[in-house]
Amino acid sequence: xxxxxxxxxxxxxxxxxxxxxxxxxxxxxxxxxxxxxxxxxxxxxxxxxxxxxxxxxxxxxxxxxxxxxxxxxxxxxxxxxxxxxxxxxxxxxxxxxxxxxxxxxxxxxxxxxxxxxxxxxxxxxxxxxxxxxxxxxxxxxxxxxxxxxxxxxxxxxxxxxxxxxxxxxxxxxxxxxxxxxxxxx
Numbered sequence: 097x098x099x100x101x102x103x104x105x106x107x108x109x110x111x112x113x114x115x116x117x118x119x120x121x122x123x124x125x126x127x128x129x130x131x132x133x134x135x136x137x138x139x140x141x142x143x144x145x146x147x148x149x150x151x152x153x154x155x156x157x158x159x160x161x162x163x164x165x166x167x168x169x170x171x172x173x174x175x176x177x178x179x180x181x182x183x184x185x186x187x188x189x190x191x192x193x194x195x196x197x198x199x200x201x202x203x204x205x206x207x208x209x210x211x212x213x214x215x216x217x218x219x220x221x222x223x224x225x226x227x228x229x230x231x232x233x234x235x236x237x238x239x240x241x242x243x244x245x246x247x248x249x250x251x252x253x254x255x256x257x258x259x260x261x262x263x264x265x266x267x268x269x270x271x272x273x274x275x276x277x278x279x280x281x
Contacts, residue, residue, distance in 0.1 A: 101263040102103075108172065109147040116250050118268040119258030120133045123210045129199060130160040133192050136239045137183045147165070152181030162203075166196035191239035198237055214275065217254060223279045226255055253277075 122128055134153065138146045138210030146153075156179050158164040168176075176182065176189045199209045206212040219228055226246050233248075235238040238249070249255040253274030259266040270277050 100258075101260045102267070109144055113264055114259075119253050119265065119274060120272050121274060123208075125199065125203070125209050127162040128209050129162050129165070130154070130197065131251055132237070132248055133157065133160065135244045136174075136184070136195075137188050138247070139239070139244055140182065141242075145210070147259060149182055151180065152179070156182045162196045162199045162209075165193060165259060166200050168193045168196075168219070170278045177273075183253055188239060191237075194238045195240055213252070213254060217275050217279050229255065 100118070104110035104118075107114075130153070134146050134150065137149075137153070154223065156176055157249060169260060173186075173189055173193070177184050177186060178186070202209050202212040206215060214230070216232060218222055224232075226242070226249075229243045230240075230242045233245040244257060250258045253269055253272075254276055256274075256276045259269060276279055
């Protein structure tokens with residue numbers, strides 16, 4: 097998404113996200129879940145809309161606490177559907193709950209969501225490509241088509257392309273240990 101490097105710097109919402117989050121590896125479960133939830137909610141909307149509602153999402157989804165969201169039932173779903181501060185889409189809300197439950201299982205089987213992602217970065221000795229990631233995510237999570245999966249993984253450094261090579265942030269993502277760069281060597 098090299099165009100992002102042109103429009104984001106200096107923008108009040110896009111700028112900080114571009115400069116300090118986009119393309120940088122993250123390890124915390126709540127941060128990874130937040131990113132997945134936000135990418136899913138961006139589908140059909142602008143990223144700026146999602147960034148404007150980010151704090152509302154944080155409050156509505158209990159700080160992106162996987163265990164709390166995984167336990168949501170009908171009452172919490174109704175609360176979320178009535179919350180004008182977030183994107184009110186039943187399928188996206190149900191996907192968030194389901195995906196939190198998946199992350200719990202990944203935590204039990206691999207130790208953490210981050211460790212599972214790391215374990216999937218290569219396939220048959222090669223760096224997993226976007227098509228491979230998309231197929232894996234479609235088997236594992238809900239509401240994770242090609243664009244959502246691609247942006248989620250690019251935003252975390254698992255796929256290249258978050259920044260152009262001439263963008264000052266590009267070198268910082270590499271220095272921070274972008275997984276795609278580690279495995280590409």
